[in-house]
Structure formats: C-alpha cells, structure tokens
Amino acid sequence: MKPTSAAFKEQATRALDDSDLQTALGRMRTHYVGSITSARERLPEFEALRDAARDIKNHTLAHLDLYLEELERKVTEAGGYVHWATTAAEARTLIETICRRANARTVTKGKSMISEEIALNAHLEKAGFKVVETDLGEYLIQIRNEPPSHIIGPAVHLTRAQIEADFRRHHKHLPAGRNITEPVALVDEARQVLRQQFITADVGITGANFLIAETGTTVIVTNEGNGDLTQILPRIHIVLATIEKVVPTLEDVSTILRVLARSATGQEISNYTTFSTGPRRSGDPDGPTEYHLVLLDGGRTEILASEFREALRCIRCGACMDHCPVYHAVGGHAYGWVYPGPIGAVMTPALIGIQQARHLPSASSFCGRCEDVCPMRIPLPKMLRYWREHDHALARRSDLSQRALRLWAWLAQRPAAYHRASRVGLGLMRLVSGPRGLPHWLPFTKGWTRHRDFPAPEKGGTFHAQWAKRGRRTS
Amino acid sequence: MALASSETARTRSERPRVGLLVTCLVDLFRPSVGFAAVKLLEDAGCLVEAPGVQTCCGQPAYNSGARSDAIDLACQTIAAFEGFDYVVTPSGSCGGMLRKHYPELLKAEPEWSGRAASLAAKTYELVSFLVDVMGVTKVDVSWPAKAAYHDACSGLRELGVREQPRKLLNTISGLEIVEVADRDACCGFGGTFSVKYPEISNAIVADKTKRVAETGCNLLIAGDLGCLLNLAGKIGREGRQIEVRHVAEVLAGQSGTPPIGGRS
Numbered sequence: 001m002k003p004t005s006a007a008f009k010e011q012a013t014r015a016l017d018d019s020d021l022q023t024a025l026g027r028m029r030t031h032y033v034g035s036i037t038s039a040r041e042r043l044p045e046f047e048a049l050r051d052a053a054r055d056i057k058n059h060t061l062a063h064l065d066l067y068l069e070e071l072e073r074k075v076t077e078a079g080g081y082v083h084w085a086t087t088a089a090e091a092r093t094l095i096e097t098i099c100r101r102a103n104a105r106t107v108t109k110g111k112s113m114i115s116e117e118i119a120l121n122a123h124l125e126k127a128g129f130k131v132v133e134t135d136l137g138e139y140l141i142q143i144r145n146e147p148p149s150h151i152i153g154p155a156v157h158l159t160r161a162q163i164e165a166d167f168r169r170h171h172k173h174l175p176a177g178r179n180i181t182e183p184v185a186l187v188d189e190a191r192q193v194l195r196q197q198f199i200t201a202d203v204g205i206t207g208a209n210f211l212i213a214e215t216g217t218t219v220i221v222t223n224e225g226n227g228d229l230t231q232i233l234p235r236i237h238i239v240l241a242t243i244e245k246v247v248p249t250l251e252d253v254s255t256i257l258r259v260l261a262r263s264a265t266g267q268e269i270s271n272y273t274t275f276s277t278g279p280r281r282s283g284d285p286d287g288p289t290e291y292h293l294v295l296l297d298g299g300r301t302e303i304l305a306s307e308f309r310e311a312l313r314c315i316r317c318g319a320c321m322d323h324c325p326v327y328h329a330v331g332g333h334a335y336g337w338v339y340p341g342p343i344g345a346v347m348t349p350a351l352i353g354i355q356q357a358r359h360l361p362s363a364s365s366f367c368g369r370c371e372d373v374c375p376m377r378i379p380l381p382k383m384l385r386y387w388r389e390h391d392h393a394l395a396r397r398s399d400l401s402q403r404a405l406r407l408w409a410w411l412a413q414r415p416a417a418y419h420r421a422s423r424v425g426l427g428l429m430r431l432v433s434g435p436r437g438l439p440h441w442l443p444f445t446k447g448w449t450r451h452r453d454f455p456a457p458e459k460g461g462t463f464h465a466q467w468a469k470r471g472r473r474t475s
Numbered sequence: 476m477a478l479a480s481s482e483t484a485r486t487r488s489e490r491p492r493v494g495l496l497v498t499c500l501v502d503l504f505r506p507s508v509g510f511a512a513v514k515l516l517e518d519a520g521c522l523v524e525a526p527g528v529q530t531c532c533g534q535p536a537y538n539s540g541a542r543s544d545a546i547d548l549a550c551q552t553i554a555a556f557e558g559f560d561y562v563v564t565p566s567g568s569c570g571g572m573l574r575k576h577y578p579e580l581l582k583a584e585p586e587w588s589g590r591a592a593s594l595a596a597k598t599y600e601l602v603s604f605l606v607d608v609m610g611v612t613k614v615d616v617s618w619p620a621k622a623a624y625h626d627a628c629s630g631l632r633e634l635g636v637r638e639q640p641r642k643l644l645n646t647i648s649g650l651e652i653v654e655v656a657d658r659d660a661c662c663g664f665g666g667t668f669s670v671k672y673p674e675i676s677n678a679i680v681a682d683k684t685k686r687v688a689e690t691g692c693n694l695l696i697a698g699d700l701g702c703l704l705n706l707a708g709k710i711g712r713e714g715r716q717i718e719v720r721h722v723a724e725v726l727a728g729q730s731g732t733p734p735i736g737g738r739s
Contacts, residue, residue, distance in 0.1 A: 013674050033657060325661040329678040363672050365665025365679070366538060367628040382579075385538065392540030401671075405536065409544035412499075412530040413551060419527070426503055436711065437736065447673030452680065452708030455504070455736035463497050463506035467525050474527035 001119050001147050003352045005336030008359035015330040020159050025331050028156045032322035035266025036373070043262065053259050054377045056252045057313040061304060067213040067246045068295070074216025078278030080291035088118035091296045095120065095205065095238055096127050098292055102236050104129060104202035110220060110227035111135035112207025113151055113316060114240050114296060116338045117351070120205070132197045134226035136190050143170045149332030151339060152264050152318040157331050160186070194226065204230040204288070208241040209315065210256070211293075214249045216277055218293065221260060223271040231276055237288035239276070242296050244304075244312040256315060259375035264317040299351050307386050311346045313376040320370035320380060326363055335360060342370035342380040346387070354390050361387035404444070422462050429457050493521040494559035496552070496573070496598075498566045499531040500700040505735065508700060511727035512565045512601050519609040521563075526555045532572045537580065538666055549577050550587055553594050561608070562598040565723045566699050567630015570600035575633045600630050602698060602722055606639035612646070616728035619649030620694040623687050624722070625706065627699035628661050640698060640722050647725070653690040655683075662697075664705040680709045688715055698722045707736035 004011065015021055040046045060067055072082045085091035099107060107129050109115065121131045121142070133142040137155040141148055143166055148154030155163075164180055167189055180186050206227055210219040218239045220227045231237045247253055261267045280287030303312055321327040321341025332340030337357075339347045345360035361384040370380040395402050411418045432439055433456035440449035448454050460466055468474060493516055501508045509525070516523045533548030552573065556562045564570045574595045581591040605611040624644060630636035644652055663669065663679025670676075684706065687695055695710070695717050697703050707719035718734035 009672070012672070016674055016678050029657075325663060325679045326672075326675055328660075328682070329675050363668070363675060365628070365661050365663060365668045365676070367661035367665065368632040369628070369659060369661065372632055385540065388538070388540030389542050390540070392542075401667075405539055405541055405544075409536050409541065409548070412533075413547055415528040415530050415551075418530045422503055429503075435737075437708070444670050447670040448708070450673060451677035451712065452705065453711040453736060455704055455707050455711070457504045458506060458732075460506060463502040463509040464525070464527060466506055467509075468527065473524040 001116070001122075001338065003337040003348070003356055005348055005352065005357040005360060008334055008336055008363060011334040011336060012330040012363070015334045020162060021157050021331050024157050024159050025328055028150075028153070029322070029328050032266070032318075036263060036319055036322060037266075039262040039266040039268065042268075043258070046259070046262070049255060049259050050375050050377055053256045053315075053375060054313060056247060056255060057376060060247055060252075061244065061309060061312055064243065064246070064304065067248055068243055070213040071211055071216060071246050072295075074213065075278065075291075075293050076216075078216045078291075079281070080216065080278045080293055083292060083294045085294055085296045085298075088296070088298055091118050091240065091294055091298070092120060092123045094294050095240065096124060098236065098238055098290075099124065099127075099129055099203050102202055102290070104236070106130045106132065106197065106201045107203045107205060108132050108134050108197055108201040108230045108234065109138070110204070110206035110222070110230040111138050111154070112205065112240055113148070113338060114207055114242055114298070115205065116148055117298065118240075118296070120240070132194070132201070134194050134198065134230050135222070136187065136224060136226075139190060139194065140166065147333065147338065149340065150318055150321060151316050151341075151343075157333065198226075198229040198233050201230075201234040203236045203238060204232075204234040205238045205240060206231050208239050208245055209260070210253050211241055211246040212248075212250055212253055212275075213246055217250075217275050219253060219276075220274050221257070221264075221270045221272070222274070223265070223267075225272055228272055228274050231274070231288065232286050235288060236290045236292070237276070237279070238292045238294060240294045240296065242298055242300055244300050260315050260317055263319040263373065263375040303350050306350070308346060308350055308383055310378050311343065311350070311380075311383055313378055314343050314347075315376055316343075317375060319373040319375065320378075323369045323373045325365060325367060325369075342384070343378070346378075346380060346383045349387050349390075354387060354394065358391045358394075361385075361391065401444075419462070419464050423465055426457055426462055430459070433457070490520050490522045491560040493523050493561045493563050494556045495523055495525045496529060496532065496556065496562055496564035496566075496569060497525055498564055498569045498700065500704070501565060504704065505700055505721065507729060507732045508565050508721040508723050511721070511723035511729050512563070514727045515601065515605060515611075515614075515723060516563060519605055519611050521561075521609070524559070528555045532569045534569065534572045534576075535666055537572065537576060542580070546580055546584070549580055549591065553577070553587065553590050556598075557590060557594050560597065561604065562594065563601055563604045564598070565601045565721065566701075567600045567627050567634050567636050568699050568701060570598055571629040571633035573598040600634050600636050600698065602640045602643060602726070603630075603634060603636045606642060611643065614643055614646055614726050614728070616726065617648040618694075618725060618728065618730060620718075621651045621653060621690075621692045622694040622696050622725075623653050623655050623690050623692040625655065625662060625683070625687070625695060625697040625702065626658060627697050627702045630698050631659065636698065640696075643726055644696065644722070650694075650725075653692055655690055656686045660686075662702045662705055664702045666701065669705060676705075677709075680705050681713075684709045684713060684715065687717065693717055694725075695719045696722050696725055703735050707734070711736045
C-alpha cells in the first residue's frame with residue numbers, strides 16, 4: 001500500500017471525529033488491557049521469561065547470518081525450497097512465479113503482515129489470480145478494501161454493525177432476510193463462505209511467527225484454524241517471512257511462545273500453534289506437495305546495522321499499541337502504513353523513510369507504557385527519541401518551533417539571564433491572564449487553549465526570586 | 476523557615492544536604508510546590524538549598540531530538556548539583572531525566588559519564604525520597620476530601636513511584652484516596668506533544684478527566700506539574716468541581732493556597 005504517514009495529523013483528526021471508530025477503540029482498549037494484564041500476573045515467572053526471550057533474540061540477531069544459513073539447509077533437507085529476496089518487488093515476483101508455475105487460479109492466504117508490507121494481494125490480483133484472505137479480520141478488510149489497523153486484529157476498528165452491513169453488501173448470494181446480528185452468526189457466515197475457498201485453492205500463502213533454524217520449521221500462531229487449512233489443503237504452501245523471524249531452536253520458540261500469547265490476546269496459549277516442516281512426506285495423510293519459504297530482507301539488514309536493531313526483536317504481539325494512549329485515541333489507520341502504534345512509529349520511518357514518517361515518532365507523549373508491556377523489552381521510547389534526533393537534524397533551521405527551541409536552550413545555558421527573563425515573562429503572563437488563565441494568542445498556547453485552560457501562574461514571582469528574597473541558600 | 480539559630484554545627488553536619496531541583500515549571504507557574512517540598516524535606520531533617528544556577532534539566536531539548544543542547548544542559552545541572560548529598564525534585568519526569576537519561580546521554584563523554592552516573596545515583600523524586608531514603612512514615616496534616624491520585628508516567632515507570640505517595644497520603648486525617656480506572660494510563664501531556672498534537676493530547680486528557688470524575692472525587696493529586704497543568708486546564712474548561720493539586724502541597728498541608736487553575 002502507498003504510505004500516507006505524512007498526513008498523520010489530518011488522519012488523526014478525522015479518526016477523532018469518527019464515532020464508529022471511537023466506539024470500536026473504546027471496546028478494544030477495555031478488552032485488551034485487562035486480559036493482557038491478568039494473563040501476565042497469573043504467571044509468576046513472566047518477568048524472567050521476558051529476559052530469556054530478549055536474550056534469545058539478541059543472540060540470534062548477533063549471529064543472524066549463521067542461523068539463516070542453517071535454516072536454509074534444514075528447510076532444503078526437509079524437501080522445501082528456500083528463496084531469498086532483498087526487496088519487496090523481488091518477493092512479489094518470486095511468489096507470482098511460483099503461482100504461475102503451479103497454474104494456480106485461487107490463492108488462499110493466512111494472516112501475514114509481511115504480505116501487507118509488500119502489498120502482495122494487489123500484485124497477485126493484477127497478475128490474474130483470485131486472492132482470498134481467510135483470517136476473519138483480514139477477510140473483512142479485504143472486502144472493505146482497507147489496510148489493517150492493528151497487527152493482530154486487522155479489523156479491530158470495526159463495530160459489529162459495520163461488519164453486518166459489509167456482509168450483507170458482499171454476500172449477495174445469501175438470503176437477504178437472514179439474521180446475522182449476533183457475533184456468532186457473523187462468524188458462522190464467514191466460515192461458510194470461506195470453507196469453499198479452502199477446498200478450491202491451488203496455493204496457500206501464510207506468514208510465520210517464527211522460523212526454527214535447527215529443524216527448518218516455520219511456525220504460525222493463530223486462533224481461528226484458518227491458517228492450518230490454508231497451509232494444508234492446497235497443493236502448494238508458500239511461507240513468506242522476513243529474516244529476523246528466525247530463532248535457533250525448538251526450545252527457544254517454546255520460551256518465546258509463553259510471552260507471545262499472553263501479551264497478544266491475554267491467552268496462555270493461542271488456539272492453534274502450528275509447526276510446518278517441508279512438504280508432505282510419503283505416508284503423510286495430508287499436506288502440500290510443494291513447500292516454499294520466501295525469505296525477505298526488506299530493509300532489515302540496514303536496521304540490524306543501525307541504532308534501531310533492538311526493534312528487530314519484535315514478535316508482533318501488539319501489546320505496545322494495545323496500551324498506547326495515542327493509538328487508543330486515533331486507532332491504526334491514522335499512522336498511514338502497515339504497522340501502527342509505538343512499534344509502527346519505530347519501524348515505519350526505517351522502512352519508508354523519516355521524511356515521509358516524521359510525525360509518527362513525534363506523536364508520542366513518551367508515557368513509556370509500551371516499553372513496560374513489551375514482552376521483548378524493546379526500548380520503544382528511546383528509539384522514538386532516536387528518530388526525533390534524525391528528524392531534528394533534517395529540520396529547517398528557520399522552522400518556528402526550531403527557533404524557539406534554540407532560543408530557549410541558549411537562555412537556559414545562561415542562568416542569570418534565564419532568571420531575569422523568567423521574571424519578566426512571568427510578569428507579562430500574569431498581566432495578560434484572565435479568569436481562564438493564559439490567553440490563546442501567546443506563542444504556542446493556541447493548540448493548548450483550544451481545548452483546555454492554561455492555568456495562570458501563581459502570584460508572588462518565580463520560586464527563585466522568592467527564595468532569594470527570603471535570604472535562603474542558593475549555594 | 477530559617478533554621479533555629481541555637482542549632483549547633485554538629486547537628487547540622489549530621490543532616491543530609493539536599494539540593495532542590497525546583498524544575499522550570501514549578502519556578503514559573505507554581506512556586507508554592509517548591510516551598511512545600513522545602514518544608515517536607517526540612518521536616519524530615521534535611522538541609523535544603525536551591526542552587527541559583529539551575530535552570531532546566533534539558534528534557535524539552537532531549538525529547539525534541541536536540542541532543543547537543545540536552546547535553547549542555549545536563550552538564551550544567553550536574554555541575555550545579557554534584558556537591559550535594561542528594562538531589563531531590565518535586566517531579567518524576569525531571570527526576571527520571573537525571574536518574575535514567577543523563578547517564579545514557581553522557582555515556583560517550585569521558586569527562587562526564589562518571590559524574591552523570593554518580594549524580595543519577597543520588598537523585599530522587601520528592602515523595603519517594605521522603606519514604607524510601609528518609610524513612611518518613613506519616614505527615615501531621617488534616618485535609619478532608621475524597622482524592623484521586625494520578626500516577627504521572629515518568630515517576631511511575633522510570634522511578635517506580637507508586638506506593639510511596641499513597642502511603643503518606645493515607646496518613647492525612649480526613650483524606651480518602653480513590654483509584655481511577657486504568658490508572659496507569661497517561662494524561663496526554665507529554666511536554667511539547669501537548670501543543671504539537673493538541674487534538675490527540677486533548678482526546679487523551681478528556682478520557683482521563685472523565686475517568687477521574689467517575690470516581691466521585693473532589694480533589695485530584697499528582698506529582699508532576701506538567702501533568703497537573705494539563706489536568707487542571709481540562710477540568711477547568713469542563714467546569715468540573717474538582718480541585719487539582721501537587722502531592723507536595725497536600726502533604727505539606729498547604730490548603731491556604733488556591734488550587735491549580737484557581738478553582739476550588
């Protein structure tokens with residue numbers, strides 16, 4: 001998809017005015033924050049597991065080349081094919097080629113954020129394939145022609161009433177008088193519509209939560225079972241994943257899985273955690289006859305070599321956005337690309353460029369809750385601050401807020417002048433303050449006073465002036 | 476409140492010398508918070524000084540990506556405060572800046588990294604200093620009110636300030652403490668965030684004041700003036716009958732001072 005992150009501000013304002021969205025976000029916040037917290041609290045060793053999970057990923061990233069080579073060897077030994085792609089375009093072409101060689105008509109898909117990142121659906125549809133998303137959330141946004149708004153709940157921005165309307169519009173072959181007001185009826189209908197697609201599909205494409213080097217296994221963590229049907233029923237299974245998804249051993253995956261589901265949905269373990277190793281072997285009752293792993297770099301090597309390396313520990317649980325006040329306020333679409341929330345504000349500038357995404361790291365109150373809940377202990381606020389430093393270095397010196405910042409910093413490094421200026425400034429502020437505090441025409445107060453009063457300063461002068469007057473020690 | 480002149484040099488020397496980092500917001504907008512902090516520290520047995528060469532800890536520059544300005548201000552603050560036994564500040568956010576971010580900011584500056592680390596080790600947010608270091612267990616104050624305590628983010632997550640203020644507030648006669656739903660959520664201030672993204676900041680603070688009002692409190696207390704100005708400004712605009720005050724004022728029993736925003 002074409003990024004619209006540059007228009008974050010306008011998109012955020014629209015989101016704040018969208019009452020359906022606000023209803024959906026309110027529900028999502030209540031649900032996720034509570035269940036994730038209680039899942040964490042129920043596991044006494046959760047904090048120790050976070051440390052262990054972080055260490056596993058740090059180790060893997062430090063030896064990424066070796067583990068990727070091992071992974072390739074093991075996948076090949078199991079009878080699978082490994083394809084390396086440096087760019088999104090290469091990955092799209094590789095997948096298209098596999099589908100063509102298979103004379104495929106219908107392609108089913110499990111949920112994959114990388115597929116969103118490389119805009120795979122649009123590419124395959126243009127190439128003439130019928131592409132069907134089988135994850136309920138992904139299916140919903142596919143029929144609405146929307147990008148995902150959350151990395152694990154792509155349609156979390158929708159209300160039940162909106163979904164009902166979409167189904168009525170899209171499933172014209174079903175009786176118009178049917179009752180689908182209850183969530184369970186909606187799920188049944190989706191299941192009924194999708195079931196036929198699973199059976200007719202020639203190729204199934206899934207993402208991967210993990211790639212296991214020692215066994216050449218790819219792992220998907222799901223709740224609906226659609227991922228399993230996607231990868232088992234068609235003749236060909238294609239796994240699309242970026243290189244940082246690799247972990248060394250089965251044991252390592254077991255450790256990280258324990259923090260993943262708890263942080264993602266508040267479950268102890270997801271309904272399905274499925275391990276796939278190669279194609280169907282002789283004697284296997286089912287499974288694909290061909291198994292392909294498309295390994296995409298997609299800018300990860302550059303991130304690995306940068307100060308943003310720790311972001312590659314991300315296991316895409318979504319806890320950072322579930323707990324983010326900015327995400328709670330505006331939802332995922334305002335961020336303008338594939339990854340929203342704090343991890344999106346770190347990854348998006350790295351993947352599409354800071355010039356296009358400069359708002360994302362700035363639009364944070366630095367409350368730190370994301371880092372607090374991140375199971376992989378990614379220091380998200382620190383990384384947002386790094387981006388602000390990049391952005392600051394690029395900003396025009398004539399920019400008004402830049403000039404104000406420079407003037408303030410200059411003054412703050414001259415204490416005597418600073419305290420004189422404070423006294424003068426305070427006097428002026430008190431002079432112009434009304435019953436609602438500071439007026440809106442002061443520099444930089446307008447944004448504040450549109451929605452809030454700006455409390456007037458207290459009477460009596462600055463603290464330092466009063467302190468000196470009282471003859472107290474100033475060293 | 477000068478020290479009694481009869482006090483001997485010996486008892487003075489046993490008392491910890493505390494440098495008060497007033498914070499630029501308290502200096503300008505609410506000096507009474509600074510004086511409340513001085514009273515609480517002196518009552519706990521500290522000698523308090525407020526170095527006149529302090530201005531701002533540099534956090535606005537640091538969070539705006541202006542790293543070199545932040546470094547200059549950090550060095551200035553270190554030089555002003557490193558001679559004290561402790562550095563105490565009525566703000567979790569400025570305290571977090573000194574304690575957590577100075578060492579990170581100056582780790583590549585050989586002349587400063589050690590000094591930043593030793594300053595960090597003796598820097599405390601006011602209420603956690605009183606409870607954790609000075610061993611204060613109660614205050615002798617009466618303040619009849621139903622109060623919600625908001626955990627300002629930096630103090631909560633960077634310094635672990637959560638139980639200490641509740642512990643002391645609970646010893647105030649007449650004060651009932653109530654908890655706000657999803658109490659760990661931010662108030663939406665975030666420094667320059669509040670004016671760079673005013674619509675989002677407003678949505679966050681409106682959600683917070685709604686949850687605060689749902690507790691039925693008539694007093695809202697927090698430990699960071701930035702958050703308090705934001706909360707008081709929103710509560711004032713909404714016309715809610717809730718007083719907003721800094722935790723130091725309440726613990727010091729400064730009920731004579733008008734609340735933030737002047738409403739009561």
